[in-house]
Amino acid sequence: MNQFRFSRRPDIGDKVRVSFEFFPPKTDEMEARLWDTVTRLEPLKPKFVSVTYGAGGSTRERTARTVKRILNETTLTPAAHMTCVDAARHEVDAVVREFAEMGVKRFVALRGDPAAGVGTAYRPHPDGYANGAELVGALKGAGDFDISVSAYPEKHPESPDFATDFDMLKRKADNGATRAITQFFFDNDLYERYVEKARRAGIYIPIVPGILPVHNFTQVANFSARCGALVPAWLAERFEGLQNDPQTHALVASAVAAEQVLDLVERGVSDFHFYTMNRADLVFAICHMIGIRSHETEVAGSAAA
Numbered sequence: 325m326n327q328f329r330f331s332r333r334p335d336i337g338d339k340v341r342v343s344f345e346f347f348p349p350k351t352d353e354m355e356a357r358l359w360d361t362v363t364r365l366e367p368l369k370p371k372f373v374s375v376t377y378g379a380g381g382s383t384r385e386r387t388a389r390t391v392k393r394i395l396n397e398t399t400l401t402p403a404a405h406m407t408c409v410d411a412a413r414h415e416v417d418a419v420v421r422e423f424a425e426m427g428v429k430r431f432v433a434l435r436g437d438p439a440a441g442v443g444t445a446y447r448p449h450p451d452g453y454a455n456g457a458e459l460v461g462a463l464k465g466a467g468d469f470d471i472s473v474s475a476y477p478e479k480h481p482e483s484p485d486f487a488t489d490f491d492m493l494k495r496k497a498d499n500g501a502t503r504a505i506t507q508f509f510f511d512n513d514l515y516e517r518y519v520e521k522a523r524r525a526g527i528y529i530p531i532v533p534g535i536l537p538v539h540n541f542t543q544v545a546n547f548s549a550r551c552g553a554l555v556p557a558w559l560a561e562r563f564e565g566l567q568n569d570p571q572t573h574a575l576v577a578s579a580v581a582a583e584q585v586l587d588l589v590e591r592g593v594s595d596f597h598f599y600t601m602n603r604a605d606l607v608f609a610i611c612h613m614i615g616i617r618s619h620e621t622e623v624a625g626s627a628a629a
């Protein structure tokens with residue numbers, strides 16, 4: 325039972341590090357929700373927080389504005405996502421310079437999804453970076469940046485086989501990536517096997533699990549189908565019948581994610597990247613369970629003791 329394994333290791337919070345992913349808000353209302361989330365999660369002192377970048381640079385300004393605000397108004401360290409879709413090299417390089425001048429030292433370097441949509445063939449810009457590995461090389465040449473890249477425990481949907489995927493991940497590592505962050509997954513065995521295979525393929529950078537708390541099971545199931553992530557039958561069963569019961573849905577989601585993370589801790593994983601969907605509650609609860617507490621929580625806890 326996870327809770328017994330966990331209670332034997334009370335120092336766990338000292339060993340676990342987390343990072344959080346946000347997306348740039350589109351509306352004033354979404355912006356307010358993002359900043360509530362950032363404010364709530366900031367005291368957990370994540371290693372970094374990343375801000376996604378729309379394919380084709382569609383969110384360039386919003387990503388930049390969000391990153392700038394994080395730099396100026398919080399104690400957090402931002403990482404800017406970058407993609408290569410529909411952009412010439414000089415355009416990508418200019419965005420990198422813009423971020424660097426702002427004070428950004430971390431990037432998440434991605435090729436991005438095909439401009440015509442997931443499932444269509446990817447066509448690199450004729451003067452652009454063709455894939456994640458080429459972008460990593462360009463970033464490394466532009467400065468001493470911390471660079472995260474993507475990894476796919478269930479294989480990238482466009483990739484013919486795992487060997488092609490590992491070849492790309494190795495190229496990204498060889499070009500200077502600091503760590504890989506995985507696509508979300510729900511079966512920890514898949515992740516563990518993937519990491520073992522990566523090591524055998526000569527890839528030694530940390531492969532940080534990307535954890536997606538299930539805010540809305542129906543949406544997650546649809547999204548998983550598009551990005552090739554398996555939704556196990558047991559997961560569907562847990563959320564069955566909860567579409568119109570948001571409170572129970574949230575309780576179950578928190579239990580599911582905590583179970584997944586605690587099991588990974590038990591398997592020796594110490595770094596986690598949370599896809600927050602710009603919502604704090606589930607992530608905050610899961611962090612609490614793995615021993616990551618805000619200063620305020622500790623103070624409140626010791627006052628009550």
Ligand code: FAD
Nearest residue numbers: 376377379405434435436437455456474480483489492507
């Ligand atoms: P790469 O690392 O270049 O390639 C991934 C795999 O696809 C390779 O291993 C290779 O096997 C295969 N592949 C690549 N090119 C081809 C090709 N031409 N033909 C056949 N196979 C090929 N998307 C966004 O738009 N914005 C974001 O901010 C963003 N953030 C992400 C963060 C994380 C942690 C992850 C895991 C994904 C993110 N994505 C984001 C999604 C990502 O852009 C897509 O999955 C995209 O399809 C691949 O980008 P990549 O960098 O993984 O590609």
